Each structure stands twice: as C-alpha cells, then as structure tokens.
Amino acid sequence: MIFFEDVQIKFNDFIAIDQLNLRIKEGEFFTLLGPSGCGKTTTLRSLVGFIKPSKGNVYLNDKIITHEPVEKRNISMVFQSYALFPTMTVYDNIEFGLKVKKIDKQKSREMVKEIAKKVDLDPSQLQKNVSELSGGQQQRVAIARALVLQPNILVLDEPLSNLDARLRVQLRNELKELQKKFGITTIYVTHDQEEALTLSDRIAVFNKGKVEQVGTPEEIYNRSQTEFVCNFIGDINNVTPLKHHFTPEISQQEKCYIRIEKVHLNQKAKTCDVQLSGEISAIEFYGIYTKYTIRLEDGTALKVIEKGVQLDELCIDAKVTIGMNETDLLTYS
DSSP states (O other): OOOEEEEEETTEEEEEEEEEEEOTTTTOOOEEOOTTTTHHHHHHHHHTTSSSSSSSEEEEETTTTTOGGGGGOOOOOOOOOOOOOOTTTTHHHHHHHHHHHHOHHHHHHHHHHHHHHHHHHOGGGSBBBBBGGGGHHHHHHHHHHHHTTTEEEEEEETTTTSOHHHHHHHHHHHHHHHHHHHHHHEEEEOOHHHHHHHHHHHEEETTTEEEEEEEEEHHHHSSEEEEEEHHHOEEEEEOGGGGGEEEEETTOOOOEEEEGGGGEEHHTTTTTOOOOOOOEEEEEESSEEEEEEEETTTTTEEEEESSSSSTTOOOOEEEEEEEOOGGOOOEEO
16 A cells, blocks of 8 residues: 655755665555664655655555645644644544635534544533543544544554553554444554564564564564564564584574573473573562562573563572573574
8 A cells, every 4th residue: 555665755964764665555654663763763754745755756556646735635633742733622633634625614523523432532522622531531532533534544653652651552552442333544653662573564664774674563572573673673682702602503603592481480491402600699579560680600691581470589689590492592694
C-alpha cells in the first residue's frame, strides 16, 4: 500500500534519510522505531507531505504521491503535542477538519457524535474545552479529530510521550484496540522499545538515517539482524569475553550477546550447555520479577531475571551457578 523507493532527504548538506526502501501493508500497525535524531519522524513527515524528498519517490496504492499536496493524500496525523485548540470545545476541535472541507452542518454533527462514541468520549465532554480534559482524554480528542476525516492512513508521532507511565500503558492498549476496530493502516513513531513491541504488527528500526531491520516484534527481539538492533531492543548481556566456553568455538571476530531472560540460575542452569560460577553483586526488585547482577570469576558481569518474589537464598554476595545455551546466542561479525 505504501512504498518508499530509494528515498533520500537532505537538509542543506546533512543527509537525514538515505536510500530508504520500505513497504507498509494495508491495514497494518507499522512502527518506525529508533533513538532521537535517527530519521523516523522525518520519514513520517515525508509520507504526510510536510517534507519533500531530495531523491526517490513515495507511493500510495501504486500511485506516486511524492509531490502531491498534503490535503490530497487523505492521511491524518496525530502530533506529539496533540496540536489541539485549547480555547475551543472538544466538539469544535473534532469538527475543525470537516469545516475546512465544507461538510454539510447536519452531516458534520452526525460524524462528530459517531466518532466521539467510537473513541469512548462521553457526550457530556463534547461541550467542554479541551484544556479541562486529562492527557488521556485529550489524546482521544486528537485521534477522533484525525479519524473523523475518514483517512486512508493514520500517522502518530510519539503520541504517548507526554503522559505518565501508567497512563501510557493504558492508552497504548486502547490505541491498539482502536486500530483493530477501524482496521485503518497506522504508522506509529516512537523511541520506546516496549511500546513498539506491544503495539506493532511490524517494526522498522532506524539508525542514523537508515533502516537496520524490518520485521515482526518477535523477529526484531529474538532474531536481531544487526548489533545495533540487538543492543537497542530490550535488555542484553554482552558475553563476548565468554565465547571460548561455547563449542564449537566462535570466531575471534564475532561479538556475542544473550538476552537476560535466557540466562539461568542454579537449578535451571544445570541443563544448559555452559555453566559458570559467580556471586550476586546487585539486586533490583521490580515486583513481578527481580533482576540480579552476577559477577563471574573472570570479572564479567551478567544480568539475569527471576520471576516472582525475591528468593532468600539469592542475596548480595551469594554464590550462584549461571547457565546459557548456545542456541540463545546472538552473534555479529
């Protein structure tokens, strides 16, 4: 449905995006993920039409839209700040785009009420100013304002970043449900790995203006194709100093990593390919799991998690055995 073909975006002499080739399927929740300044928002804005590529083309349904004006692309955007009008009512904010399009007043009223109901905005809230609403309610208004225009594509630029942690978790679940309900192609920009993994059908990981990997959350996490993706996604142990313990011996040029949940302690370690001795040097309690830092005899520090309550025998300076399996290693040359 959406195709970026050899897209380059320059700002004076700075190349923000270089040779981007990316396909996004109809109806999919697709996330552009990466650190600040990696080019993900620039890519999004080139799709919407706010930025024109210096090279290459953007396609929508096999039609080149590279130079199409914003208003003809039928793409709605929810900004990081929501970009709502604080002195206007919720109703007027949602209706704003319909007024611009000169939609009939009666039809416009019906469309606003219908979309408000679909995003769980109470009718009593429609006459309130948006400044009276909570952050979560304002986000729903921003989404309603975007969806009321019945776009082909919805794009969201870090829409949860201004909210507190608990509300972020709640609203990302609601976002996914809304996307399923409407079945609309959704492009989502975030630097938050957990958000990307929980929301997305597929993810493109950006780094310095290039895409490092495109795949499902499971592929990105468990089969990271590059060392950057491996380190950027989730929590990881660098076990390169320990690679000589594995057989067959790994190439000297390769770097080795393992996810922290793939490192096992004591009883579980006994069935692993490699067992090593160490002692606990730090403990972090997270409620549903505890993270332990294990200092091995050669000085290497590894992190491991245990689900459930913190175990009494796993205390600072306690001697432990850790285990790892060769099939769980991620290696990069």
